[in-house]
Amino acid sequence: MTAKKSTRNTFEDNLRRLEQIVESLEQGSVPLDKAVDLYEEGIRLSRACADRLKEAELRIKKLSKNLDGQFQLNDPDKE
Amino acid sequence: MPDDAKVLTVTELTRRIKFSLESSFPRVWIQGELSNVKRHTSGHLYFTLKDAGAQISAVMWRSRVGMLPFSPEDGMNVQARGSITVYPPRGNYQIDVEQMQPLGIGELQLAFERLKQKLADEGLFDPAHKKPLPEFPERIGVVTSETGAAIQDILSVLARRMPSVEVILAPVRVQGAGAAEEIADAVEAFNRSGRPDVLIVGRGGGSLEDLWPFNEEIVARAIYASRIPVVSAVGHEIDFSIADFVADLRAPTPSAAAELVVRDRTELLDTLRNMCYTMHDSVTARAETLRERMRSLVSSYSFNRPRDVVRESIQRLDELDRSLSRSFSRLQESAHQRQEALGHRLEALSPRGVLKRGYALVRHDDRIVSSARALEPGDRAAIEFSDGTVPARIERDGTP
Numbered sequence: 469m470t471a472k473k474s475t476r477n478t479f480e481d482n483l484r485r486l487e488q489i490v491e492s493l494e495q496g497s498v499p500l501d502k503a504v505d506l507y508e509e510g511i512r513l514s515r516a517c518a519d520r521l522k523e524a525e526l527r528i529k530k531l532s533k534n535l536d537g538q539f540q541l542n543d544p545d546k547e
Numbered sequence: 548m549p550d551d552a553k554v555l556t557v558t559e560l561t562r563r564i565k566f567s568l569e570s571s572f573p574r575v576w577i578q579g580e581l582s583n584v585k586r587h588t589s590g591h592l593y594f595t596l597k598d599a600g601a602q603i604s605a606v607m608w609r610s611r612v613g614m615l616p617f618s619p620e621d622g623m624n625v626q627a628r629g630s631i632t633v634y635p636p637r638g639n640y641q642i643d644v645e646q647m648q649p650l651g652i653g654e655l656q657l658a659f660e661r662l663k664q665k666l667a668d669e670g671l672f673d674p675a676h677k678k679p680l681p682e683f684p685e686r687i688g689v690v691t692s693e694t695g696a697a698i699q700d701i702l703s704v705l706a707r708r709m710p711s712v713e714v715i716l717a718p719v720r721v722q723g724a725g726a727a728e729e730i731a732d733a734v735e736a737f738n739r740s741g742r743p744d745v746l747i748v749g750r751g752g753g754s755l756e757d758l759w760p761f762n763e764e765i766v767a768r769a770i771y772a773s774r775i776p777v778v779s780a781v782g783h784e785i786d787f788s789i790a791d792f793v794a795d796l797r798a799p800t801p802s803a804a805a806e807l808v809v810r811d812r813t814e815l816l817d818t819l820r821n822m823c824y825t826m827h828d829s830v831t832a833r834a835e836t837l838r839e840r841m842r843s844l845v846s847s848y849s850f851n852r853p854r855d856v857v858r859e860s861i862q863r864l865d866e867l868d869r870s871l872s873r874s875f876s877r878l879q880e881s882a883h884q885r886q887e888a889l890g891h892r893l894e895a896l897s898p899r900g901v902l903k904r905g906y907a908l909v910r911h912d913d914r915i916v917s918s919a920r921a922l923e924p925g926d927r928a929a930i931e932f933s934d935g936t937v938p939a940r941i942e943r944d945g946t947p
Contacts, residue, residue, distance in 0.1 A: 507830045526702065
């Protein structure tokens with residue numbers, strides 16, 4: 469479960485990274501060329517996050533019961 | 548075919564039952580537990596009285612409700628006095644309660660307290676075991692009835708606050724026999740699939756019996772064992788269930804659970820926008836600071852020091868050059884003067900200079916004759932004047 473999380477929980481990771489970037493840019497201790505790189509990375513991350521948030525449709529799936537009476541997820545994209 | 552005289556209409560039978568029942572139980576005291584207590588807007592009170600074996604509908608008219616010394620709640624054990632009445636249009640009977648008094652905590656309530664105590668002793672409510680909720684869940688598992696108000700409430704809150712999430716519903720019965728097992732199964736199934744980041748387990752409000760599955764041990768243990776954080780959302784604000792105590796977070800209602808589980812998208816987008824501004828400002832400010840530093844460095848004393856040194860050296864060089872050429876011309880001048888003076892002196896010493904003053908040189912055989920005795924008569928000599936030489940012949944001896 470943990471391994472699965474790390475590969476897909478990108479929004480939270482992106483936001484964490486973005487926070488780090490903003491913080492180090494605010495402190496102003498990074499060299500300018502590095503700051504410019506960080507800035508570009510930050511803008512990219514913030515766009516990725518915003519795009520993710522702007523997905524408009526709530527996706528709803530349902531567990532169903534199989535023949536053994538066990539819940540299962542009818543999910544074609546399940547790995 | 549039965550004898551027509553013995554065939555009763557429904558109404559006639561019901562009338563006889565009504566007469567029979569109402570006259571047999573004109574006034575009885577009964578003891579039981581209150582449930583499904585509902586206050587109608589008219590002020591009448593409808594409820595069920597029950598015990599382990601049976602239940603009976605009850606009604607209490609407004610005028611008598613006002614006389615009650617307590618506020619009837621689900622789960623309370625009471626003694627009530629009333630008469631049995633039959634309501635023909637529905638074909639049911641009920642007790643028309645005139646007077647009622649509480650008898651302490653009802654059986655379910657006792658069971659609840661006993662289980663709560665037991666699980667608390669086992670550490671199932673230990674705050675240290677509670678898992679933090681993920682800040683940005685992408686998948687939310689919901690364990691509730693497919694047809695209840697709870698799922699609708701949850702979906703509408705999620706759609707408003709964070710429509711980018713995925714909701715997986717495990718449709719379960721949330722009341723009645725077998726409901727607790729289904730709820731526990733669903734929690735376990737979600738943990739097996741490992742897919743949701745957080746679970747909401749609950750249902751809308753109801754009587755103590757309706758909510759009972761969430762007070763069952765099997766549900767409590769499934770929630771406790773869940774590796775996925777669980778938010779309980781059982782009933783309305785005031786109802787606490789065992790599930791609430793064991794869950795990682797208790798929400799007062801299903802809507803509140805949805806609110807607690809996701810952040811507000813609009814707020815997050817604002818935060819992102821502010822972060823972009825902050826980054827932009829920081830970088831521009833940083834560039835400006837550096838530019839300023841550069842400017843002040845360029846105009847600083849130390850930075851200009853090497854240039855000054857060069858300038859000073861050039862100046863010094865120029866000065867040296869000037870003084871050198873001055874000295875040189877002075878030297879030249881005095882050399883010239885000395886040379887001129889020497890020239891004059893030299894000239895004064897030269898025989899030619901003497902000649903100019905009227906002396907003459909006499910040469911004989913190319914040697915200068917400096918004595919009269921060096922010449923014999925008949926010798927040929929040459930007399931050199933300053934402006935030329937004339938030949939001469941010696942005629943006789945000189946006299947000293």
